[in-house]
Amino acid sequence: MNLGIITAAGKGTRLRANINKQFIKLCGKPILAHTINVFQKSELIDEIFILVPAEYIEYTQKNIINKFGFNKVTRLIIGGETRQETVSNALKFIPDKCEMVSVHDGVRPLIYSADVDLLFRKLVEFNTEDTEVRGVILAASAYETIKQINDSDGCIRTIPRETVYHAQTPQTFFKDALIEAYKHAETDNTMATDDAMLVEKIGYKVKIIKGNHENIKITTPIDLFLAELIISKNGIH
Template sequence: MLNKVFVSAIIAAAGQGKRMKSRINKQYLELDGKPILIHTLEVFDKIKYINEIILILKEDEIEFCREKILNRYEFRKKIILVSGGRERQESVYNGLKFVNKNAQIVVVHDGARPFVTADVIEKSICEALKNKAVGVGVPVKDTIKVVDENSYIIDTPDRSKLWGIQTPQVFNYDILIKAHEKAIEDNYLGTDDCVLVERLGHRVKMIEGNYDNIKITTPEDLILGEAILNRRKSKI
């Protein structure tokens, strides 16, 4: 079934990375001797069901990324470089304009999540074929509190119903493009692609990912990332 479906992957890597407090953007920082972005791209490059990779970058970093990062490594798939926007949502929409006209499924992933696994990506694609919209996440471990504008607790949601959303988030192309166009029409800025699809009234199926699938955002995340890589290598 998957062999007959054209799947496009959009990798969002145009963020500022201000919390990293680094002179270079976080996706170019190294883990185990390789840029974070390369770790991410290598996972997607090896998945046979993905037909193309669209990499969203800051406009002024496209040539740097091509010459100093991508050309140092070999990829089987063609990687299309696209300029991002001011917000992640605009960047993903820019990427949607470049997907192949035959694309039926679009996988949206954060470039700074290098520990995503192939099995989670493939499972999310399969679920998207059935449900049209899929989010990957994990049940929260902590008790969550809702506070008011003065930081007083006003509610404690049932933890059993709470998930931490990750990426990939995978959609039928027609649904995702409509969701983005509706957000533009309404001048709405969402925190992820799932919420844009939710606004259309379409249900989003959640599937469980893994707790390793962290987003590298702060210097502390780099330390945790090294630990994850060392643990994985010890199991080989």
């Protein structure tokens, strides 16, 4: 079976709302509800774990999971202080029968179920060709010039933008590789900004699938505005 882990335990305040950003309404329903719906409609996701702050457990169950009939959600888990801790909390509950895991940000609602499914299919395909490939992620190409800087904000060099991609989610892995990576990170006291970094650190290969620049992470008021425009334009969700 395949599992979706949706991280929604952040307490960001940049949207200047009186509720956590993942619960803010986007075109009439909470951002998190849009995101879960994508995984609910996936052909290859069997179960979904949702991770939220402790104080939002009851709210999420009543106003999102029950209200929208998300019957693939089998666990509602308290998240950690960091994203890495949050995913680690989810990994404790993964059933033995699980083969692959897709980890996704709860505030990235502008993906399609087909993208989620494509990552599962590509992971199997890549691993068949090279058994060292244990993960595959969505990533968007850089379209602005990238500069590496020093501590005093001086430019060290210009990085060719055709070699640089912005990592997105979902990020999909074989379960055993992801669990191994997180155990190693805990032992090694490694903090990473995404799951792929941890899997790479223990020597496995991670491939990218070119993603869409519309797959934004909603963290600011302008992000919310753009998301509303994209949904209105594409008619998704």
